Amino acid sequence: MEFSYVNHTQIHFGKGQIASIKNSISPNDKVLFIYGGGSIKKNGVYQEVVDALSDHAWVEFSGVEPNPTMETLDKAVALVKQEGVNFILAVGGGSVIDGSKYVAAASLYDGAGWDILEGKHSPKSALPIGAILTLPATGSESNPAAVITRAATQEKLSFYNPIVRPTFAVLDAHVMKTLPERQLANGLVDAWVHVCEQYITYPTGAMVQDGYAETLLKNLLILAKDFDNRDNDAWRENLMWTANQALNGLISVGVPQDWATHMIGHEFTALYGVDHARSLTLVQPSLLRHQIEAKRGKLEQMGKNVFALNDSETLAEQTIDAIEHFYQSLNLETRFKPEGEDKTNSIEKLMAQIEAHGLTAIGENQALGLKEIREILNAVIL
Numbered sequence: 001m002e003f004s005y006v007n008h009t010q011i012h013f014g015k016g017q018i019a020s021i022k023n024s025i026s027p028n029d030k031v032l033f034i035y036g037g038g039s040i041k042k043n044g045v046y047q048e049v050v051d052a053l054s055d056h057a058w059v060e061f062s063g064v065e066p067n068p069t070m071e072t073l074d075k076a077v078a079l080v081k082q083e084g085v086n087f088i089l090a091v092g093g094g095s096v097i098d099g100s101k102y103v104a105a106a107s108l109y110d111g112a113g114w115d116i117l118e119g120k121h122s123p124k125s126a127l128p129i130g131a132i133l134t135l136p137a138t139g140s141e142s143n144p145a146a147v148i149t150r151a152a153t154q155e156k157l158s159f160y161n162p163i164v165r166p167t168f169a170v171l172d173a174h175v176m177k178t179l180p181e182r183q184l185a186n187g188l189v190d191a192w193v194h195v196c197e198q199y200i201t202y203p204t205g206a207m208v209q210d211g212y213a214e215t216l217l218k219n220l221l222i223l224a225k226d227f228d229n230r231d232n233d234a235w236r237e238n239l240m241w242t243a244n245q246a247l248n249g250l251i252s253v254g255v256p257q258d259w260a261t262h263m264i265g266h267e268f269t270a271l272y273g274v275d276h277a278r279s280l281t282l283v284q285p286s287l288l289r290h291q292i293e294a295k296r297g298k299l300e301q302m303g304k305n306v307f308a309l310n311d312s313e314t315l316a317e318q319t320i321d322a323i324e325h326f327y328q329s330l331n332l333e334t335r336f337k338p339e340g341e342d343k344t345n346s347i348e349k350l351m352a353q354i355e356a357h358g359l360t361a362i363g364e365n366q367a368l369g370l371k372e373i374r375e376i377l378n379a380v381i382l
Contacts, residue, residue, distance in 0.1 A: 001206060001254030009142035009248075010168040013241070015233075017170045018048040018132055021089065022055065024168045025130060029087035031058035032080055034100050036065070036092045043178045045134060049091055059083050064092065067269055067276060068099035069151045070114055073106070080107040080127070088129045090166075093187075094138030097131050098146035101164035104129050117148055117157040124163070131169040135179060136240040137187035137277065139194065139247030141169035149270060156270035157357070171244065173236035184230060184239070185330045186277035191243035192220045192326070193261060193280040200288065201256040201364040203297045210301070213251045216242050217306045224330055256364040261287055263362050264373060267353045272338065281327040282336045286379035288320045290372065294365060337382040347377050 012020045025031060031053060040046040061076045079085070080103060090100035104126040106113030115121040131141040140146065144165040147158045176184070199213040219242045229235060245251075264287070265279035274282065288295060296316045303309040303319035312318070324334050338346040354373055362368045368376075 001204075003254040005249065005253045007142060007165070007249055009166050011142065011171060011244070012168065013171045015172055015174045017172050018045070018175075019052050021049070021130060021132070021168070021170060022052045025053075025056060025087055025089070027055050029056065030083065030085050031056050031087045031089050032076065032083075032085040032103070033058050033060040033089050033091065034064060034076060034096060034103065035060070035062050035090075036096050037062070039178065040091055040134065043175060045091065045132070045175050049089070049132065053089075058089075059085065064096045064099045066095050067147075067149045067156065068095045068102070069149045070102070070117075071151050073099050073102050073148065074113060076103045077106045077113060086127060088127050089132070090129060091132040091134065093133070093135030093183075094140040094190075097129075097133070097140040097166070098138070098148065100129050100131070101126075101140075101144075101146040101159075102148050103127075104164050105159075105161065114150060116159050117150075119159075123161055126161075126163045129164065129166045131166045132175075133169060133171050133240070133244075134175050135183055135187055136171075136173075136176070136243035137190040139191070139244050141166055141171070142244060142248045145247075147266065147276075154270045154353070155357070156266040158266075169244075171240050173233060173240045176236045176240070177231070181230075182275075185227070185332065186275055187243060188220055188224060188227075188239060189281055189327060189330060189332060190277040191239075191246040192217065193277075193284060194243075194246040195220075195251065196284065196323075197258045197261060198252040198255065200295055200298045200302065201258055202294065203301065204255050206255045209251045209253065209255050212245075214302070214305045216246055216251070217302070221306070221326065224326060227330065258364045260363040260368050263359050264350075264354070264376065267350050267357075268336065271349055271353065272336075274336075278332055281332040281334055282380055283376070285320055285324040285327075285334050286376050287368075288323070289317075290376050290379070291363065291367070292316055292320070294367060335382050336380055343378075343381050346381050347374065350377055 090097045105123040145160045149156045261284045268274045268279040299316035299319045303315045307322045
């Protein structure tokens with residue numbers, strides 16, 4: 001193994017920690033308070049943030065969507081430039097935090113913000129970001145990645161840059177109390193697939209990364225089995241911390257990563273509006289079956305160490321079945337039936353987007369080209 005690792009995000013974990021932002025943001029900073037819909041006003045989070053910012057100058061921007069769009073975020077960029085904002089406070093789930101990263105980088109760039117997503121501009125500076133997490137799922141509160149949608153062209157692209165990693169993050173599981181069942185299930189499986197993308201590749205002998213990944217997966221299994229008892233502090237806290245650790249960079253250092261499930265899943269979200277987490281459960285089982293020989297070693301390891309399956313010649317196959325059952329136990333679909341469109345048209349639309357975005361050699365071995373992706377989609381779509 002060879003790697004360099006640092007994660008400079010300071011975590012404030014626990015009930016009442018929103019008040020800590022008062023000391024985490026300089027009183028000289030002018031703050032953009034950016035959030036999604038009205039839920040934070042109903043559950044009291046909005047007022048807690050307002051109280052914590054009582055000594056700061058601030059402006060607010062609301063309306064960041066699930067799967068945040070460039071079109072909305074560019075309005076926030078304009079507000080930042082107009083008001084002379086120099087600190088961004090993102091209050092929400094992964095979509096709001098991802099969107100804040102786009103705003104932080106695009107606000108210091110004179111060109112089109114979408115250039116960052118297309119790789120035409122690599123930002124060297126960005127406004128500092130703080131995050132108050134209200135929905136655990138993506139780990140965006142302490143990682144340097146973001147996924148943004150351009151609604152006009154139905155494109156969903158990502159960027160990764162250390163300069164947009166939040167300087168601090170508040171993780172108060174108490175704010176999750178009002179989250180609906182669908183969002184909690186989404187968050188749980190999103191974290192699961194994040195771990196899988198960094199784990200189900202091929203054996204490398206990385207005991208720490210593998211062992212920690214397996215612990216996180218077992219945590220999520222336990223939380224799923226106890227889903228009916230989700231309305232308690234311990235359940236929420238364990239989901240929040242597990243989801244953070246799933247994508248804060250630690251389990252990926254020095255090991256191969258896949259991310260093909262995410263790349264294909266993004267196209268389902270962009271074209272059909274499928275929830276991000278649910279796009280992953282659509283794609284992953286069929287992808288794993290397609291790539292079973294390349295991934296057999298890690299699937300067998302996962303079967304034994306995570307699902308406690310007995311060793312057998314079909315252990316890898318049984319592990320994929322167990323993953324699929326895990327999703328179905330949370331009422332998430334693992335096949336896709338497009339409404340008002342036949343299977344052939346759906347595959348062609350997705351393939352056109354996949355080819356346009358250059359997804360011609362993806363996965364840990366770059367073994368998934370257009371032919372292989374088409375075969376996977378043929379298995380996914382009914």
